[in-house]
Amino acid sequence: MRHTMGNTPHLLTTARIIMAFDLELWYLRSLKFMISHNYLGPKLLMIKAMIRDLASFLYIIFVFITAYGVVSRAMIMHNKVDFNIYGIFSQIFYPPYSFLFGEMAENKNRTYIAQTSATYVLLAIHMLFISILLLNLLIAAFGFTxxxxxxxxxxYWEYQRYxxxxxxxxKPLFSYPPLTxxxxxxxxxxxxxxxxxxxxxHNDNNHNNEEPQTTKEKFFSKK
Structure with missing residues (x-):
């Protein structure tokens, strides 16, 4: 791409990001060979099962994050959020998401004291449901799995190894790159x-088979 597109840093950055994600997926896919191991194989099955449990909780967590992010930013950051993809994710969705990991750096707006106080009340309710209720419920589901x-x-290990x-x-012999x-x-x-x-x-064969049939029909028709 560098030789064909010339000096285009945006395209090179895009290609570098795609290659980085591809390398990440390749490393994760290499764990597939560990399934045949009698100790690591069941651990990978546990991770796979826990991912299914996590997927069922993601929607609930997303609803709580969206609710708090939109309402809190509407009160303390009115007309200050950039309505583009980067602004929406960095200023609305990311701060409530960071609360899951203990980052409590909430913006303080001294101009709107009532709105700021209401935001902290919502933050307390948000942390009560997300950090205490949902996360502990998710951990309990992980333990059951x-x-x-x-x-x-x-x-499970014998079946996955099979x-x-x-x-x-x-798989055929030439099913691996670059022989694909x-x-x-x-x-x-x-x-x-x-x-x-x-x-x-097939049409030629049918035509050849029809010729004797037509001669027979002509012979019997003359009789």
Whole structure:
């Protein structure tokens, strides 16, 4: 991209970000090979099951974060929020999200004392539900999931190991880069052959089979 696009820092930055995310996913995908390990495999299954539990709580947490972020910014930062993607996420969604990790740096507006006081009341209610209620409920769900996987560790590990071995056993020989281009070329050739060449040969065979039939019909019609 550097040679084709020239000196374009924005495109290079975009490409660097995409490559960074791709590298992150590649590292995470490399954990898949640890499933075959008898100790680390069940731990990965626990993480996978806990991610499913977390996904069910994300919507509830998002509702609480959105409610507090919009209401509090409407009172203490009226007409000060930039209504673009960066402003909405950095000034509305991120401050309530940072409260989950103990960052309590809330803005103090001495001009609107009543609105600031109401914001702190909302903050207390927000922290009560998010930090105490929902997070503890999520931890309890994690504990139940871990116990469930721990009881059936041997079964889950053997089944996941079987799936991993079968996946690589059923893959073709050239299914890994850079050899993946060869199966695609083969599939393209077979598709063209089945669509254009094979129907043409089939029509020729049908035409050859119809000629004796027509001669027989002419012979019997004369009789």
């Amino acid at each position: 871990i116990n469930n996987v721990q009881v059936n560790t041997a079964f 799936l991993l071995i079968r996946e690589y056993f059923e 281009i060869l199966p695609h070329i083969w599939y393209l050739v077979t598709h063209i052959f089945s669509k254009f060449i094979k129907p043409h040969n």
